[in-house]
Amino acid sequence: MSEQNVQDIAKAQAFIAANNIKLIEFVYVDYNGIARGKTITVKKLGNHLTSGIGITRAMFGMNSHDQLQDIMGMTAVGEVRLIPDLSTLTLVPSVKQVATVMCNHYKTSREIYEADPRWLLQNVLKKYENLGLKTIGTYENEFIYFKQNNEKEFEVIDEHPCFAMNATDIFYEMLPDILETLEDSGIDAEQYYPEAGFGQHELSMAPTDLLSAADNEMRFKRVLQTIAKQRDLLVTFAPKPILKTEGNGGHIHLSLWNIKDEKNALYDANDEMKLSQLGKYFVGGLLKHIKAVVALTCPTVNSYQRLQPGEWSSAYATYGQDNREAAVRIPSTYWDNQENSMNIELKASDASANPYLAIAGILIAGLDGIENKIEPGQPVDVDPAALSDKQRENMGIVQLPTTLSEAIEELVNDQYFKKEIPNKLLEAYYKVKKSEVKLYEGFAPAKIAEMHRLIY
Secondary structure: OOOOOHHHHHHHHHHHHHOOOOEEEEEEEOOOOOEEEEEEEHHHOOOHHHHOEEEEHHHHHEOOOOOEOOOOOOOOOOEEEEEEOHHHOEEOOOOOOEEEEEEEEEEOOOOEOOOOHHHHHHHHHHHHHHOOEEEEEEEEEEEEEEEEOOOOOEEEOOOOOOOOHHHOHHHHHHHHHHHHHHHHOOOOEEEEEEOOOOOEEEEEEOOEEHHHHHHHHHHHHHHHHHHHHHOOEEEEOOOOOOOOOOOOOEEEEEEEEEOOOOOEOOEOOOOOOOEOHHHHHHHHHHHHOHHHHHHHHOOOOOHHHHOOOOOOOOOEEEEEEOOOOEEEEEOOOOOOOHHHHOOEEEOOOOOOOOHHHHHHHHHHHHHHHHHOOOOOOOOOOOOHHHOOHHHHHHOOOEEOOOOHHHHHHHHHOOHHHHHHOOHHHHHHHHHHHHHHHHHHOOOOHHHHHHHHHHHO
C-alpha cells in the first residue's frame, strides 16, 4: 500500500483544526452508484488517516436494496480497509463540524482490493499517462424537483417548457446556497437552465481531472439533495423518475491533453468537426464497445425506461456533431476558444451510475480505439430514429441495449473489457446487476420509476 503523503497529512490535520471538525466520514461508492461509508470522531481518529477504517468485504456484493449476492470472497467473513484520499477532504454540505473524504479499498495485506471501482479508474488513468495523455472532463446532470401535495404524495414542482425563464424562480431562490455549498465542496458551477422535463433543471460543473470529476459527481448530487430537503423539496437524479416527461441524463464530457506540450489532443483546426485523428480513434473505440459501456453508464433497470429512440436520450450507437440523438456527440467549438473547448460527450449516460466505473468504461473503450486505430465511420447528422431499418443497416447504426439484462451480458462478453477489468469486480458487478433485474421483474413501469426516484 502506498504511504500517505506527509504534506497531505499535515494539510488534513490543519483543515480539521481550522474548521473545528468533530466527525469525519470515510466514503466510497458501491456498484449501484450509492455513496456509503463510516464516520469516526476526531477524538478517536488516531492513525485512521493512514491506516483507514475496517469494513466488511460483503458491501460490494449488495444491490440497491441491500440484498447480498452469492459472490466468492464477498461474504460475512473477511475485511477490507477504507483508506482516505486526503486530497479530497472537504466539508459536509450544510452540516457544521463534519468533514468527508473519498476512500479506496485495500486488503488487510496492504494490497489494493481489485473490486474497488475508484482504483479501476486510477489504473486506467495511468495507462493514458503512459501514452503521454492527461484526461479532463466533467458530468453534466439533469435533475427533477418534486414537492408534496395535500395528500403527502410527491408531484413535480411545475410543468414548465424547456428553457422557460419563468421556471427559474424556484432554482434562483436556492442558488446562493447551492453555489456557496458547491464551492465549499471544491466544485465550480458553470451553466444553469430549466430543462425540457416537468420540474427539470440542469447545472453543469467546470471540467477537472477525471478522478476529481468522479468525486465531484457524488458531492454535487449530495449538495443539491441536501439544499432541496431543507426546503421540503425532493430532487432526484434518477434516469426516468416519472414516465410522463423527459428523463434525466448524466452526460459525461471529456478531452485528452498532451502532457508534453499541454495541447488538446482532440483538436485539429483543419478537420470539419475540429476532431483530431486521435480523437476519431477514441470515438471509434467507444462506438465499438458502446453496448458494453452502457452497462456501466446506464446501469439500472430505470435507465432503460429512459434510453429509448426519439426521447433525446441517444439510443443509437453512432456519433455526430451536435447530434443530441447520437450516443456520442461532438460538440461544436466556441469561436474564440476552439482548442480549449474541443471535447467529446457521451450522452448515453445517467447519474445512477458509479461515476468511477462509468468514466473508466469510456476510457477503456477509447484506449482500444487509440491503440488499435479504430475508425468510427461517418458521422450522422440526422436523428437515427427517423431513418428506416434499412437505412440504419446501410449506415452501420445499431440500437443500444434496450434492457439492463442485455447490457450486462454485452459487458461480460466483451473480450477487451474482460481483459481490462479485474475478474472479481466484473463478476460482482454482473451478479449485483442481475439481482436488480430480478428484483424489478413483475413491477409496473410506473412503480419501477417511483422506486428509483427515491433511491437516486
